[in-house]
Amino acid sequence: MEVDEDIDGGLVRQFNCLGTTDKEVLIKELQTLVGAHLNDINAKFYLEMTDWNLQAAVCAYFDLQVFTKLPQMTFVKDITIGEGESVPPSTRFIKTWRIQNTGEDGWPGGCSLIFTGGEQLGAPSHVNVNSLAAGEVADISIEMVSPSQTGLYSSKWRMSTAQGNFFGDTIWVILPVDSGGTLALMQQMVNFKELGSTEANPPVKLANPFAPLHLGQQSSQLLNEQQQSNHQPQNDESGQQETQQHHHINGNVNNHVSDVPFFAPLTPTCQEDADGDVGMS
Structure with missing residues (x-):
């Protein structure tokens, strides 16, 4: 009995495979029935699993896809x-x-x-x-x-x-x-433009001496601050020297003033001469 069942099973598989000599056609038919998203490798897998029976392969595919949700794009x-x-x-x-x-x-x-x-x-x-x-x-x-x-x-x-x-x-x-054709040339031009616009080290911006005042104001301020920082010690020293000279001059003036002789104001007096006339002296 077991031998007969094996023979019957083999005959069923042979009947199921009738007309399946062109496997490429079966693969295309399976893809048409279930959808173009099924690639050749997967279509062949389902057909081989079902002894190249197209109907059984379709059923096996949908039974498996119930548990599989494909992404969307x-x-x-x-x-x-x-x-x-x-x-x-x-x-x-x-x-x-x-x-x-x-x-x-x-x-x-x-x-x-x-x-x-x-x-x-x-x-x-x-x-x-x-x-x-x-x-x-x-x-x-x-x-x-x-x-x-x-x-x-x-x-x-x-x-x-x-x-x-x-x-x-x-x-x-x-x-x-x-x-x-110009497509490749257009792509090259765009690439060259992007490379030209990319600067690894941006150039140092120098002040334009012929630019309007408001354009060079910031540069002038920076230059003035630098000059002030460089000359600040000299200004302090010169200021101290000027202060010392000022005090020295004032001291000399005071000394000279003390040396000047003091003259009292003249007070007019009245005297009579021999003739009895009054005169100023």
């Missing part, structure tokens, strides 16, 4: 410098996107932005993204290289959890490649 805008401009062939450039966690919960650790289709454009297959709190916004930048041939290219990117579940909006790169 909204693509805000493309803030690439020179966005919309074409790129010359075989040229490095940087794409920058602004995203936001629009869910009620923070993202779990280990989230990343993954390349999922189209032209990879010389970029890494994935870029690690920091966990975002609810409502938090972040910018993601990826360095890319344009193809060697001119034309219109596209690249598809998705956010993924550490377990491989996709979530949030799909990010597309639509890249026109042309020999007269």
Whole structure:
């Protein structure tokens, strides 16, 4: 009886696997049924777990997802410098996107932005993204290289959890490649401008002798204070010398005054001469 049950079980599995020779088709069908957020690796996992039975794989997926809540992400805008401009062939450039966690919960650790289709454009297959709190916004930048041939290219990117579940909006790169493209040049000019505006040691500001008075007032005050501090001891010494000289002069004057002879005021007297006339003497 046990042998018969094993045979029956094997036959059931074989019947379930009928028409599953093209496993890539089953993976795509499972992704279509449950959602594009399911990547190829996870779709293959559910199908292998259910002997490549599409219906059983769908049921297994939803049974597991009841206990798993995926994060949320909204693509805000493309803030690439020179966005919309074409790129010359075989040229490095940087794409920058602004995203936001629009869910009620923070993202779990280990989230990343993954390349999922189209032209990879010389970029890494994935870029690690920091966990975002609810409502938090972040910018993601990826360095890319344009193809060697001119034309219109596209690249598809998705956010993924550490377990491989996709979530949030799909990010597309639509890249026109042309020999007269200016996007990379615009980015270089912006970088040069930022480098030129950054000064490690700001220059010392000197007073302009031809500037108006109110512009150089502060510098003049600083100069006067410095001069006063340099000449203060000399002024004190000269002041003491002047004081000593003043006292010395006053002392000499007093001494000379004491040496001057004192003349009493003349008092007129009346005298009579021999003739009896009165005269003043």
